[in-house]
Amino acid sequence: MSRDATAGVLERLGAVELGVWQVPLGLLAVAVLLRPVVSHDLMLGYPQVATSFLIWMIIVASFNLLMGYTGLISFGHAMFMGIGTYSVAIALSSFAVPFLVAAPLGILLSAGVAYLVGRLIAHKGEIYFAMLTLAFAKSAHFVANYNPGGLTGGTTGLADGTMPAWIETSRGFTYVALGGFRIDWYWAVAAVFVVGMLLLWQLVRSPFGRTLVAVRENEALARAMGVDVRRYKVWAFTFAAAFAALGGVLLEINNQGATLSELSIVTSGNIIIMAVLGGANYFFGPLAGVFVWMFVEEYLADFHTLVLPLTEVPLARIELAGVLVYWQFFLGLLFVVAVLVSPREGILGLLKTVLGRLSARIRGESE
Template sequence: MSDESATNRTGGSLVSGLPLGALNRYKVPIGSILLVILLRPLVSMEFLLGYGSVANTILIWMLFAASFNLLLGYTGLLSFGHAMFLGIGAYVTAIGLSRFSSSFVLSAVVALALAGVVAYLIGRITVQKGEIYFAMLTLAFGTTAHFIANYNPAGLTGGTTGIAGGAVPAWIETERGLKYVNLGGFQFDWYWLVAAAVLVGLVVLWQIVRSPFGRTLIAIRENKELARAMGINTYRYKVWAFTLSGVVAAYAGTILEINEQGATLSLLTVETSGDVILMTVLGGANYFFGPVAGAFVWLFAEDYLTDFEMLVLPLKEVPIVSLELAGVLAYWQFFLGLLFVIAVLIAPREGIWGLLRDSIETLYDRLRTGEEDV
């Protein structure tokens, strides 16, 4: 994964007193910090979405997509049932809060533990069945999870209506549609707790993929026969990759449960699993931030295009040409799908993030060459 492992060619240079090598080494956590700080101000700009509450959902889905990429991008396993773990995180947390009046921390810990056990057992059954069979088996398990939640065993899951009332911790307050965290009399916006939680999740994933364990996953993805010949137990590594991916996805689900004030069947659908696959491939499975970029583009396009009614050129203040686009952009998924097809045709594993990186590097090289010529 060149996005976080490549060594800067000018590692000895200094930028603002810091070695470029150090900046390159820690660019993922630095980028993650900048992401959570700048995302809401960015989407809140009037010419973009104009409101910041959607940034909460975007951040959570970014983490979910990054957890999925531990399977697809780093291990080479395609799961069609990854929404199962997002749903486990949300449902178990909601059940603990609403049915048993337990604390959020206890409910979340139980959710993560259950997701880990389920992922480990499913991984033991599926990872050695071959890529196609693995994909189909994960789809079957995901559909089973949806059926169980819909069946509403012992009245825990709420069936088709899901879980809503009483599924929010006491320290979450809502005022005029906005959520706040109130801990010990100190109140702050819910977004910043989401940002901190997502930042922790991204850093944990970064530590996993840069560790010897993560490098071994890449070796297995590139050539599993050679990895076996080197004495690597590919079966064990795949099982644990599936387990860790499921736990982080459930972690995203616990945050999403508070954000959505409950859990619904939509979290467990095949469509949700399909969406995270598309986000990952669209953004670029080759890079750590690829799925993050894909999730942003997907969710931003959904909100922006569905609310876009009139195109005024060149400016709203100088309306020379006005085009009514509400009827056309109602089919926003078609245009996003077209972008997905173009990205896959041009760079199957690079995605939007890879194309953006390549463009910036090409521009930088041209500018540097021009300065040297001068």
């Protein structure tokens, strides 16, 4: 083999290796860099919110397994997150079950409910599937609000006795204290985030995940090729619920309890918005959507005065508190723009297109 041919083979092998490690390295980068970025003075300025970012990234990524890879829209995805949250809170507060037992049980319960619901509705058309998920989610919200046996706390939710003994809080920070060691809660969540997202990545790149994409692209053709479409939809629904419950379990500790908002239709709507906003066609799309949505929400909610040109050189001050009371309108406007410009590509796809064109123009000018 010639030297040029050998170099070409090595270059292709290097590209393959880089491709294999792109997602794991990207997830590690998100986990390591997220808190320093959002806690910078030019950004949000406080690190505690970064933990919520990671948890919601898991939840929205689980929903994208349905929408982005299977082509199913669920209007009740928050129900499965809420089942995970309430299961742990009830197990700790009412039955004194250890957290390390309650958490897996909550995830299994959520997956079991999703499997049963999926068996009932997976064969329905897209709009009927979406509306039925909404109906089941509304039923779950009603049950939690009804407070059967005093287990769910009704409208006030659950707070007392819902924290494991190894969770400590100090000056607004949460820590995991085990065996004489104290670990920042953020890093514990970051570890779960990386492992959970890697499992989800392996799922979507497996033959199972490839089959889900085939079902999304052409369900009739997939069925004609012998694919049991209903079975794949049911299992996609089940896996999505399990990952959502994983996020719900983490959210229970992060929020120090469970509330009805975890089961609300509004929360399900926000999950859909974040997934579409980031880009349903990309594995990292939901992560980008969560970051943009939550960052803008936190930033606009606390932003009152615009100083021009810089804070260090305050030549002009513009009071925006009266306008930014309606920050939800601006978030909604951002979502509308993203959908109109690139319905499935989202912000991540739009950024990729812009950078690609810019790179092509620079290369063209250099040539």
